[in-house]
Amino acid sequence: MQHARLSLPAPAKLNLFLHILGRRPDGYHELQTLFQFLDHGDELHFAPRDDGQIVLHSDIPGVPHDSNLIVRAARRLQQESGCHLGADIWLDKRLPMGGGIGGGSSDAATTLLGLNHLWQLGWDEDRLAALGLSLGADVPVFVRGHAAFAEGVGEKLTPVELEEPWFLVLVPQVFVSTAEVFSDPELTRNTPPIKVRSLLGVDGRNDCQTVVEKRYPDVRNALILLNKFTSARLTGTGACVFGSFPNKGDADKVRRQLPATLPSFVAQGRNISLLHRKLQGLD
């Protein structure tokens, strides 16, 4: 018998600002950043398997099956929960890789929440977020599914209520390695910490932007282009850059004026992720 499938979104995130406060002895960086989700992302489909195998049926070029964060997340959850079931998984990939909008991390989080549901493990969010952190610094915020002020390496999360504007996101066709940006000697790592209550007064600076603009001319050109219409910023370590608009019409209008060679999309910023809105509907 064919098992029923569970289909769930894996939405993108933006870093509305990103401050680097310092470097820890293990090489990871102390950050302060503001995360909001976008109503745009990948889609995953899950079906349980009785033989315990985890099989991802969709290939991402350049990412071997066993290194895919989806497979790694599924296997870790299976091991740590002692679950005997496996899963068939399909991925509709829409988010760019190395884009700074968290595609891989969001896929991992959707896998953890999806399989927790499908395998009926009953793990709470704290446990799933802790497992998620071992897969990547950005995974916990996707597990929690609420816009947040993040500290530490990105895992200390304070939920926040933000305006939900529309964003135009430009996708320069370059892959930016997060590890490379964080190891750049020219990266500034001395921004003073802020308090969550002073969030509203913070400008949208991203401390990675200078280094990324210098190393990736395509990113610099995208910023110059978007700055003609609105204040443009880098998300994460790039490559994507974004600007906000009060409504969809204004964002679409600017999008139509961009060169056809530069991929872009328009999506609304959301405080509750699409994944969590869908999961709430299932309960």
Ligand SMILES: C[C@](O)(CO)[C@H](O)COP(=O)(O)OP(=O)(O)OC[C@H]1O[C@@H](n2ccc(N)nc2=O)[C@H](O)[C@@H]1O
């Ligand atoms: C830049 C952000 O996207 C902001 O949201 C994240 O901090 C990066 O999160 P991520 O892609 O999940 O990152 P990870 O996969 O954990 O780490 C990739 C690499 O980035 C560096 N890294 C990452 C996060 C951090 N706080 N400090 C770091 O120095 C490390 O060299 C690490 O090897």
Ligand SMILES: Nc1ncnc2c1ncn2[C@@H]1O[C@H](COP(=O)(O)OP(=O)(O)OP(=O)(O)O)[C@@H](O)[C@H]1O
């Ligand atoms: N399911 C997946 N989707 C995308 N990338 C994956 C996946 N699994 C593993 N990876 C690896 O993770 C790397 C980073 O991918 P990702 O899309 O998360 O980057 P990103 O958007 O820059 O993320 P971030 O904003 O977290 O820095 C890719 O180079 C790829 O090798």
